[in-house]
Amino acid sequence: SQQGEEDPQALSIQEGENATMNCSYKTSINNLQWYRQNSGRGLVHLILIRSNEREKHSGRLRVTLDTSKKSSSLLITASRAADTASYFCATEVTGFQKLVFGTGTRLLVSP
Amino acid sequence: GAGVSQSPSNKVTEKGKDVELRCDPISGHTALYWYRQSLGQGLEFLIYFQGNSAPDKSGLPSDRFSAERTGGSVSTLTIQRTQQEDSAVYLCASSLGGSRGNTIYFGEGSWLTVV
Numbered sequence: 687s688q689q690g691e692e693d694p695q696a697l698s699i700q701e702g703e704n705a706t707m708n709c710s711y712k713t714s715i716n717n718l719q720w721y722r723q724n725s726g727r728g729l730v731h732l733i734l735i736r737s738n739e740r741e742k743h744s745g746r747l748r749v750t751l752d753t754s755k756k757s758s759s760l761l762i763t764a765s766r767a768a769d770t771a772s773y774f775c776a777t778e779v780t781g782f783q784k785l786v787f788g789t790g791t792r793l794l795v796s797p
Numbered sequence: 798g799a800g801v802s803q804s805p806s807n808k809v810t811e812k813g814k815d816v817e818l819r820c821d822p823i824s825g826h827t828a829l830y831w832y833r834q835s836l837g838q839g840l841e842f843l844i845y846f847q848g849n850s851a852p853d854k855s856g857l858p859s860d861r862f863s864a865e866r867t868g869g870s871v872s873t874l875t876i877q878r879t880q881q882e883d884s885a886v887y888l889c890a891s892s893l894g895g896s897r898g899n900t901i902y903f904g905e906g907s908w909l910t911v912v
Contacts, residue, residue: 716898717898719900719901721903727886727905727906728801728888728903728904728905728906729840729888729890729903730903731900731901731902734898734900736898774839774840776840778898782853783828783845783847783852783853783894784830784842784845784853785830785842785901786842787832787839787840787842788839789838789839790838790839
């Protein structure tokens with residue numbers, strides 16, 4: 687079964703606006719990762735945040751993690767049309783090596 | 798190789814036939830994963846290899862699905878007696894394995910259509 691649920695399922699914004707996606711999960715984790723997928727094919731790793739971290743930045747990306755609420759958010763600032771893709775959160779569940787993926791958010795950035 | 802390589806990229810097969818999907822991970826990566834993604838859905842974990850052994854096969858949906866890895870490198874996912882519900886993109890990924898928090902690198906996937 688899916689570990690993560692993402693919200694919203696779809697998001698449509700204009701270029702230059704910020705996009706925020708949320709992820710909730712169910713069990714204890716070692717880390718949480720965000721991935722991007724274009725056109726339903728391969729996924730690209732964006733950022734990893736460990737369970738003892740609360741916030742992490744990478745370029746225009748900002749990720750937060752609240753382990754007490756079992757939730758994470760991904761913020762993309764100053765979005766571009768090229769950011770159009772599906773975004774997935776994935777959790778490395780404590781005691782397991784595999785990543786368990788959420789259901790994804792489809793982001794559409796219009797010029 | 799430079800990245801995770803999967804073949805075939807697209808496969809159309811008739812219901813009831815067997816198919817083999819191949820994954821060539823990044824050189825030196827000991828961990829290898831298979832996921833399945835149906836149209837518009839999230840990723841469903843199938844199986845994980847550490848070296849040649851598969852400590853976690855919990856995601857294989859039925860006994861028609863099997864996977865092996867030889868030489869700690871190439872892996873093959875086999876689906877026997879394919880059904881229409883097997884139609885999906887099958888994604889392979891690899892990582893350095895061992896310690897926690899390694900980045901997982903995905904291939905472009907094999908799109909399987911069962912007609």
